[in-house]
Amino acid sequence: MPDTPFAPVILGNEPGSFPHSVLAERHPAIIRQVRDAFPYGPGQHRALDELLESCTEGTVEPLPAHAPDRDLWDAWGLTAHVGRSWYDVPWLWSESWFYRRLLDAVGFFGPGAWRGIDPFRPFKHAELDAPETDAELAALDDLPGLPEEERARALLHGSLWGNRADLGFRLSAEGAEDRDPARALVADESDTLWSLLPPTGAGTLVLVADNAGRELVPDLLLLAHLLAEGRAARAVLHVKPYPYYVSDATTADVVDALRRLRAASGAAAEYGRVLWSALADGRLTVRVHPFSCAPLPYPDMPDDLRAEFAAATLTVFKGDLNYRRLVGDRLWPPTTPFAEATGYFPGPVAALRTLKSDVVTGLSAATEAALAAAEGRRWRTSGTHALIQVARPVT
Numbered sequence: 001m002p003d004t005p006f007a008p009v010i011l012g013n014e015p016g017s018f019p020h021s022v023l024a025e026r027h028p029a030i031i032r033q034v035r036d037a038f039p040y041g042p043g044q045h046r047a048l049d050e051l052l053e054s055c056t057e058g059t060v061e062p063l064p065a066h067a068p069d070r071d072l073w074d075a076w077g078l079t080a081h082v083g084r085s086w087y088d089v090p091w092l093w094s095e096s097w098f099y100r101r102l103l104d105a106v107g108f109f110g111p112g113a114w115r116g117i118d119p120f121r122p123f124k125h126a127e128l129d130a131p132e133t134d135a136e137l138a139a140l141d142d143l144p145g146l147p148e149e150e151r152a153r154a155l156l157h158g159s160l161w162g163n164r165a166d167l168g169f170r171l172s173a174e175g176a177e178d179r180d181p182a183r184a185l186v187a188d189e190s191d192t193l194w195s196l197l198p199p200t201g202a203g204t205l206v207l208v209a210d211n212a213g214r215e216l217v218p219d220l221l222l223l224a225h226l227l228a229e230g231r232a233a234r235a236v237l238h239v240k241p242y243p244y245y246v247s248d249a250t251t252a253d254v255v256d257a258l259r260r261l262r263a264a265s266g267a268a269a270e271y272g273r274v275l276w277s278a279l280a281d282g283r284l285t286v287r288v289h290p291f292s293c294a295p296l297p298y299p300d301m302p303d304d305l306r307a308e309f310a311a312a313t314l315t316v317f318k319g320d321l322n323y324r325r326l327v328g329d330r331l332w333p334p335t336t337p338f339a340e341a342t343g344y345f346p347g348p349v350a351a352l353r354t355l356k357s358d359v360v361t362g363l364s365a366a367t368e369a370a371l372a373a374a375e376g377r378r379w380r381t382s383g384t385h386a387l388i389q390v391a392r393p394v395t
């Protein structure tokens, strides 16, 4: 990471700012939604009440002594943050902490009957079962007649714009889904991306996934294409070890998405078969790593993960949160080169992301000026703009 006095770490303590609204409004809304969606018992309701109070007015508290990941969280900064307001610690940290505490409140990590029950499962299922998903799968039937480059481009864009399908985002950005998005790419380095994945590819593509459902399905379709067309010999799909940021994909969500594809007809089912057999013969692997739910940026990643990324032909980070973690959750001047912000990364890296937070790098001065003139700051958080950025380590 370069020295960054000009790029302060984002906190949530400025009323009126986007991060503040997430802590003050979105988190309470998520607690309400989860509470309404499950027939929880009194203990869970009490714990949710306590969480609501803690996250809006309280301070960060230690994890109970028996928590299996207490050491991990201490290493991730918990000890240093205990006693501080949720608003005054790095926003990235507070958000992760919220999901960790929410899972505690509903008994996800406990020994009881609710252990392992994903509190976001009904929302994820509703999305996977939605008619929009049917329409997106049916549209795949138009692809087989097209040249490979066009199919590849369509699937890349499907995966990119699939990142708009973020349930946490929709819970509070009422109507965001209905607005006609400008659909503008503020940076498009897809030529470099394709140059790293030639049709003779013998390497491994790592995709660090973001949301389940209508984002994960197109991510899987892209992987199926890259494997079937020989642009990657192997692929590794990183998903979250536990439910996170409402809609982030876990292994269970991968299974649901694959079953959805397999149960579809036409081209969708064929993609499902490609993926199913790639999993069976080991060309496609699903990975969960604890650091995927860490409240820290990727420069702090552990050595085993660094080695894995270093060995990949290309690592693709999906979505807004992963972007924040990849470049650092800081108010970068938007013209800071993406390659500079990711200079620590041990291999070629790409970001596919719709813009849903203030963090951005790699824009030209002209692009930034045009966006600011047209939209003020809204373009940074509205989810109506996207980017494809790529960086390679300097050899």
Ligand SMILES: O=P(O)(O)OC[C@H]1O[C@](O)(CO)[C@@H](O)[C@@H]1O
Residues within 6 Å of the ligand: 022, 026, 095, 163, 166, 168, 169, 210, 211, 245, 318, 319, 320, 321, 322, 324, 356, 357
């Ligand atoms: O699903 P994505 O694209 O990672 O987006 C999740 C997003 O939710 C927010 O954290 C707010 O909760 C965004 O700012 C953010 O990064």
